[in-house]
Amino acid sequence: MSSNHYSENQLRKYSLKLDKIPKLNYNDPKVDEYISSNEPVVIQGCDLVASANSWDLDYLKRKMMGKYTVILSQNHKFKYHDEKKIQSCKTDFKPTTRRVQMKFSEFVDKIKNWKKNDERLYLQQVLDNSVGISIVQDFVKFNWNWITEKQIKNNWGSLTSNLLLVSMEGNVTPCHYDEQQNFYAQVKGYKRIILFRPSQFKCLYPHPVYHPYDRQSQVDFEKPDYNRFPNFKDACGFETVLEPGEVLYIPMYWFHHVESLLRGGYTISINFWYKAGPTGQIVYPLKDYQKVAIMRNVEKMLNDALRDSTEVGTLLKTIVDGRYF
Numbered sequence: 445m446s447s448n449h450y451s452e453n454q455l456r457k458y459s460l461k462l463d464k465i466p467k468l469n470y471n472d473p474k475v476d477e478y479i480s481s482n483e484p485v486v487i488q489g490c491d492l493v494a495s496a497n498s499w500d501l502d503y504l505k506r507k508m509m510g511k512y513t514v515i516l517s518q519n520h521k522f523k524y525h526d527e528k529k530i531q532s533c534k535t536d537f538k539p540t541t542r543r544v545q546m547k548f549s550e551f552v553d554k555i556k557n558w559k560k561n562d563e564r565l566y567l568q569q570v571l572d573n574s575v576g577i578s579i580v581q582d583f584v585k586f587n588w589n590w591i592t593e594k595q596i597k598n599n600w601g602s603l604t605s606n607l608l609l610v611s612m613e614g615n616v617t618p619c620h621y622d623e624q625q626n627f628y629a630q631v632k633g634y635k636r637i638i639l640f641r642p643s644q645f646k647c648l649y650p651h652p653v654y655h656p657y658d659r660q661s662q663v664d665f666e667k668p669d670y671n672r673f674p675n676f677k678d679a680c681g682f683e684t685v686l687e688p689g690e691v692l693y694i695p696m697y698w699f700h701h702v703e704s705l706l707r708g709g710y711t712i713s714i715n716f717w718y719k720a721g722p723t724g725q726i727v728y729p730l731k732d733y734q735k736v737a738i739m740r741n742v743e744k745m746l747n748d749a750l751r752d753s754t755e756v757g758t759l760l761k762t763i764v765d766g767r768y769f
């Protein structure tokens with residue numbers, strides 16, 4: 445009897461229609477059908493990161509002797525911003541998070557002694573040689589046979605990075621999309637992930653490409669501004685609560701919102717980001733994610749050509765109004 449190890453009141457409330465993402469055993473042939481058609485699926489029993497099953501704060505504190513990337517936030521939302529785009533963007537952009545380098549022992553102390561109104565912390569460290577030989581020894585024991593078989597079978601590009609994510613309970617990574625394929629492995633604790641297919645772009649209103657919040661939705665899920673973002677009420681997505689040992693396939697360009705359950709303790713996750721494969725033969729009708737890629741290219745081209753982002757909207761309206769409706 446698979447009793448839920450969490451209760452509904454540990455999930456934040458949003459006004460969204462959400463269907464469940466299927467959870468399949470790793471040797472179910474349907475798993476490959478979901479991945480090859482860029483549809484999300486939760487995969488059970490593949491032991492992708494079983495060698496990390498013993499990871500907890502004490503273990504990591506003993507094995508990780510360096511300084512690591514920790515994001516600090518004044519609230520529970522960790523909206524990622526691209527530092528490189530801050531100087532070039534006209535508007536006076538005020539980030540709500542800041543990135544620091546912190547010893548793991550300091551990170552552990554801060555989250556264990558955290559009090560209301562303290563800055564929240566979220567460790568987000570690329571798994572590379574800086575994490576030390578012991579962690580690397582666990583890393584090399586990941587189930588690379590299984591994941592590499594998926595990479596090759598689906599003609600993906602190279603593994604670009606693995607992010608070690610150690611989050612406080614209740615932390616939220618707001619809705620955004622990435623331009624990479626992602627196998628998202630849950631190691632400790634429970635994480636709720638809400639996903640929307642790329643065609644929901646018109647309901648989620650991502651920031652303009654030149655903005656530091658590029659790829660992130662403008663909509664505050666906790667307090668949606670329906671005047672600015674009317675289509676958000678039509679948004680419909682999927683959700684799952686990922687349990688330790690489970691792996692979620694997050695297809696590239698799919699929007700996703702991630703939260704560590706309220707009162708669930710800290711969580712540990714490891715992602716596997718892969719470059720997209722070569723485009724190969726273009727097949728019509730185009731996929732929804734290909735249209736998002738085209739929209740990104742049009743925005744980039746117009747911003748480069750016009751140099752002034754305030755002119756991009758005007759020029760696009762001139763093209764569309766009365767001509768393309």
Ligand SMILES: O=C(O)C(=O)C[C@H](CCCc1ccccc1)C(=O)O
Pocket residue numbers: 524568609616617620622626628700702703713715
């Ligand atoms: O694995 C993914 O794609 C996630 O979104 C996981 C997410 C943290 C990712 C932070 C981030 C967002 C955008 C750019 C770079 C880093 C979480 O687990 O909270």
Ligand SMILES: [Zn+2]
Pocket residue numbers: 620621622700
């Ligand atoms: Zn992401």
